[in-house]
Structures are given as structure tokens and as C-alpha cells.
Amino acid sequence: MEHQVRDIAVLCLLATAFVIGCDETSSKPSTAGKPGGSSPAKAKQGQVAPSERQNDAKAKSQQTDVQQLVPIDQLIKLLNDPNNTELLSVGDQLGKHPPSALPKLYELRDREDLSWVADVAIRKAIERIEHPEWEDKLPPHLQKRLDWYNRTTVGAYERVGRKDKKWDRVAKEGLGITAKRWSGGRVERLINHERRWTLWKAVDSGCDDPLVLWCYKLSEGLKNAGSDRQHRDWLTRAGRGMMKIEYPPIRRIQVLSQFAIELVRPADRQHVVTDADRSEAAAAYEKIVELLPLALADPELPRDNALQYIRRSLFAGKYLTSRANAFERIRPIVAEAYKGTNFPLILDGAHSIDLGWDARGVGTADTVTDDGWRLLREHALAAKELLLKAQDMDDSDVLVCRLLMTVGMALGRDHLSMIQDQFRRAIRIDPDSEMIYDTYMFTIEPKWYGDPEQYLRFGRLCLLTGNWEAGLPLYLLKAHHTLGTEYYPPRPRAPALRYLASNGVWDSYEAVCDEWLKRYPKDHWVSQRYARAACATGRWKLANRILTQWNESDYYNWSTRDEWDSLTAKAKELGSN
Numbered sequence: 001m002e003h004q005v006r007d008i009a010v011l012c013l014l015a016t017a018f019v020i021g022c023d024e025t026s027s028k029p030s031t032a033g034k035p036g037g038s039s040p041a042k043a044k045q046g047q048v049a050p051s052e053r054q055n056d057a058k059a060k061s062q063q064t065d066v067q068q069l070v071p072i073d074q075l076i077k078l079l080n081d082p083n084n085t086e087l088l089s090v091g092d093q094l095g096k097h098p099p100s101a102l103p104k105l106y107e108l109r110d111r112e113d114l115s116w117v118a119d120v121a122i123r124k125a126i127e128r129i130e131h132p133e134w135e136d137k138l139p140p141h142l143q144k145r146l147d148w149y150n151r152t153t154v155g156a157y158e159r160v161g162r163k164d165k166k167w168d169r170v171a172k173e174g175l176g177i178t179a180k181r182w183s184g185g186r187v188e189r190l191i192n193h194e195r196r197w198t199l200w201k202a203v204d205s206g207c208d209d210p211l212v213l214w215c216y217k218l219s220e221g222l223k224n225a226g227s228d229r230q231h232r233d234w235l236t237r238a239g240r241g242m243m244k245i246e247y248p249p250i251r252r253i254q255v256l257s258q259f260a261i262e263l264v265r266p267a268d269r270q271h272v273v274t275d276a277d278r279s280e281a282a283a284a285y286e287k288i289v290e291l292l293p294l295a296l297a298d299p300e301l302p303r304d305n306a307l308q309y310i311r312r313s314l315f316a317g318k319y320l321t322s323r324a325n326a327f328e329r330i331r332p333i334v335a336e337a338y339k340g341t342n343f344p345l346i347l348d349g350a351h352s353i354d355l356g357w358d359a360r361g362v363g364t365a366d367t368v369t370d371d372g373w374r375l376l377r378e379h380a381l382a383a384k385e386l387l388l389k390a391q392d393m394d395d396s397d398v399l400v401c402r403l404l405m406t407v408g409m410a411l412g413r414d415h416l417s418m419i420q421d422q423f424r425r426a427i428r429i430d431p432d433s434e435m436i437y438d439t440y441m442f443t444i445e446p447k448w449y450g451d452p453e454q455y456l457r458f459g460r461l462c463l464l465t466g467n468w469e470a471g472l473p474l475y476l477l478k479a480h481h482t483l484g485t486e487y488y489p490p491r492p493r494a495p496a497l498r499y500l501a502s503n504g505v506w507d508s509y510e511a512v513c514d515e516w517l518k519r520y521p522k523d524h525w526v527s528q529r530y531a532r533a534a535c536a537t538g539r540w541k542l543a544n545r546i547l548t549q550w551n552e553s554d555y556y557n558w559s560t561r562d563e564w565d566s567l568t569a570k571a572k573e574l575g576s577n
Helices: 002-026 050-068 072-079 099-109 116-130 140-152 154-160 168-183 192-204 210-219 228-244 249-264 275-296 303-320 323-337 343-360 370-393 398-411 413-429 434-443 452-465 474-486 505-519 524-536 540-547 561-575
Strands: none
Touching: 072 099, 072 116, 072 452, 099 116, 116 413, 116 452, 140 154, 140 168, 154 168, 154 210, 168 192, 168 210, 192 210, 192 524, 210 228, 210 249, 228 249, 228 275, 249 275, 249 303, 275 303, 275 323, 303 323, 303 343, 303 398, 323 343, 343 370, 343 398, 370 398, 398 413, 398 434, 413 434, 434 452, 434 474, 452 474, 452 505, 474 505, 474 524, 505 524, 524 540, 524 561, 540 561
């Protein structure tokens, strides 16, 4: 099998290189009939006109492309091998086949015996062949989602934000980047580095708009930067501003729910909750309940967003009174807004899940009481029943699949098959659904129901799909990141250097990062991790080339600022020649 895999790998790589070369040659526009170009009418007798020569060349190029493509059956065999360890983006090849391959791909899509990897690759190939124009622009459903995010961020700032010519340009630019990041899906990969520094320019210029403040703090990971007091001050400024400014209801709920939580949550920092804190949090919560019907009335509000902020509001209510009391107030509002749909059942199921985890607690397994385990299981079984009813009402709902996967986690190893079934169902509905891959990957972490090899194998299979648009190959980097931080003490923010230098890790980084950065050269998250892996393995020229591209360091990608300073200096010294 190994030699067969290698042969197919070579074919894939050669075909990819050939196709890229042909594309670059054949994509140049013809100058025939244009000023300075030759016209077919003026071509010399017996001489083929330039445009005709170009069309012939293009036709021959396309014919050769098809001849160079790896046959579909061979690709499917490779994609369907669950033990594949090759670091290949095989799914790319399926999407390069001509429209004449569609009947074969349709037939394969309907088969039940193929792996989830093949499922994703086939569906993406069909999409690429049917809609080649989506390579340069978003599909309509994702464009609609991005438009909504822009309307509730940049557009809302332009209407009601605290504007000033000193910061307007960078504030709007930063909110636009935030909208792209929040909308997910196939959008340009503008990551936190660019968002953080753009929003910081606005804040540093004196901007006190609550949405800009909130988005900036989120780009830092809330408490990941600054002291606890600074963290609280930021949230206070953003929360108090949102109490007064008429931003879209969902954005106000987003900020106010976190504001209320931070005011009254039992302190994991040195802060005493006062009566004034409780009073301000209660006022914020009343505003949330007042705004919720208006937020849910927006027909373009994505349902995953709706559920996210409803659950966040219930979490805030938990600290003010109880989760049950908050649910009694909010559930009728949701039932009225989503009458006739499965969404109220989805909320009921999500609420049961949250009650179960509340009972279990957030500690490690050895800290959970017998009652905690019993209540977790009881609530999880109730959630399972509710969510299966929701799935019966709409069997194309990815949100239900994700929640049922979390139910499976709560119920333990005897429900692993349910997790796998729901994962498979979800990716057949939406092969780009980031929340599904995130949830599944979490369930197979070594601390849950997987082991390191299974965890890495999932990342390699994500690369195999070739679904770069949804960022699936990055799951291989995420797997290494988790293993290198969680299981290599002292658990720094970035994988331990000795882990990055261990056997086989560099191959993964090279396979993913080289291709990813061709597609998304602005992705600081990936490039910094690539540079750090290069430092760990002594590839100083590559490390220096990457690091000199960036004027500002996002040292959260490194263990400490001292490590960043030390390794960048060493890369400059050893890699500049």
C-alpha cells in the first residue's frame, strides 16, 4: 500500500504543478483587436491569427490538463483509506476535473460506504466544478452572512457610533476585519494580528466607541493581555456605553451579557463584588431581556449567533438569580420569535446541556462528585431526547448535529458512535462547517476520548480533503499546537520547542504552511507558527525570511516575549546571509 500511496502522491504533485503552469500561461488576455495588438482581419495570408493561436494553445492546454489528472477512482481509494499517513492535499485534484466528471462525482456522493474524508472532498469538488466563479467571490449564502455582519458592525458604527476624524478610518477598517472574522466560512483569512493592531490605532487615537472597545478587547482574547483591573475597566467602558448607544440589539446583547457576567461572577481575580456591581449588572440584564425580542425579529440573524447570545444571556442570569429563573423569562420570547420552527426545541436541548455541565462543574474528572456525574447524565439524556425531536423536524440542521455531539461527550464512551454519526451527518450537510470540526476534534483530544495518534490522524485527514476554503488543513497545526502545549510542561502558550523539534512535526508544518501562505499571505497566525517551528528545527533562513515580513510581533504565538526576542535575534544573525 505504501508504494501505491507514494506513486499517487507523485502523480498528484506533478499534476498540480502542471496545472498551475498551464493556468498561468493560458490566463493572459489576448491583445487581438485591441490597440497595439494584431487583428484577425489584418493577419497575413497563410498565417494563423494570434487569437486563434491562443485559443488552440488553450484547448491543447486544457486537454493536457485532463490527461495529467489522477483518475477519480485512484483518488477516492486514497481518500477512503482511514490509515493514510501521507501529508497530501488529495481533494484538490478532484476539483480540477472537467464538468464531464460530474456524473461520476454525483454517483460517489450518494454512496454510504465512503469515508468522511472522501465525502468532504467529493462535495467540495462538485462545488468547484459547478461554480468556478466561487474561487474569486463568496457563494451567495456566505455573502449574505458577511453582509449581515458588516451591517451590524461597520454600518452600525457609521449610523450611531462615537465618531471622530482622528479615528474614523481605522475604526471602520478594524470593524470590517472583525466582521470578516466573525462571519466565518470562505472569507479572506484576516487574523487577529491585523484586527488587533488596526483597532488599537483607533483606541490609541482616543476612540471610546463601545463597539470598537469591545472588538479590540475580543481581539486580545479578553483577559489574555493586561491586568485583571485593566480587563475590568475595558468591559466597564464598553458595557456602560452599550447601555446608552442604539447599536443593533444583537450587538448590545453581545456586550451587555459579558458585562453583567464580569460584574457579578465569583471573582477568579482580586475583586470584591459590591452592591453597586450587582445593581449595575441587574440593569444590564433587564436591558438584555428588553432587547431580545428586537434582536430575534431580525430575519437575517444567523441562528447559531442567536443561540450563542441567548445562552450567554442565560449564563449572565445564572449569576444574578439562577439559570432556571433566567430561562423562564427568556424561553417565551424565543418561542414567540421562532414559532413553528425547531429552534425552541434546540434552545431547550442546549439549556439541558448547560444545566448538566453546571452540575458537573469545571474541574477535572477526579473532582466531580457522584451527584455531579448523575445530574450530568440525567440532563444530557433529556437534551438528547429534545434534540432528536428537533432533528426530526429538520434533518438538515447542522446546529442540532453539533449539540448532539456535545451530548455524546457528556454521556461518555458508550455514545461515541452517536458523536461519529452526527459528525458524518453534519459534514454531508455543510462540509465547510467550522463548528462541527471544532466540536469533533475536541471529543478526540487525549483528555477526552482519543489518543495523540488518533488526534494527529484527524489533522492529517483534514489536510487530505483539500478543503482549503474552510481552513481544514489548519487542523493538523491545531493538533500539534494542543499536543505541544497541553502535554509538554510547563504548558506555555505555544508548543514547547522540543516538541516542535521532535520527529515528524516539521513535515506537518511544511505541508500545511507552504500551501496556506501562498493562498493567504497575510495570515500572521500561520506564518508565526511556521517561523517558530523553523527556529526549533534550525531552519534559520526560513525563520528570518518570515519574521522580517512583520513590523509588529504577536508574541502570543510564542511562549514568552523573551523567547520571541531571543529567537528573532538568532534568526536574524544566522539566517540573514
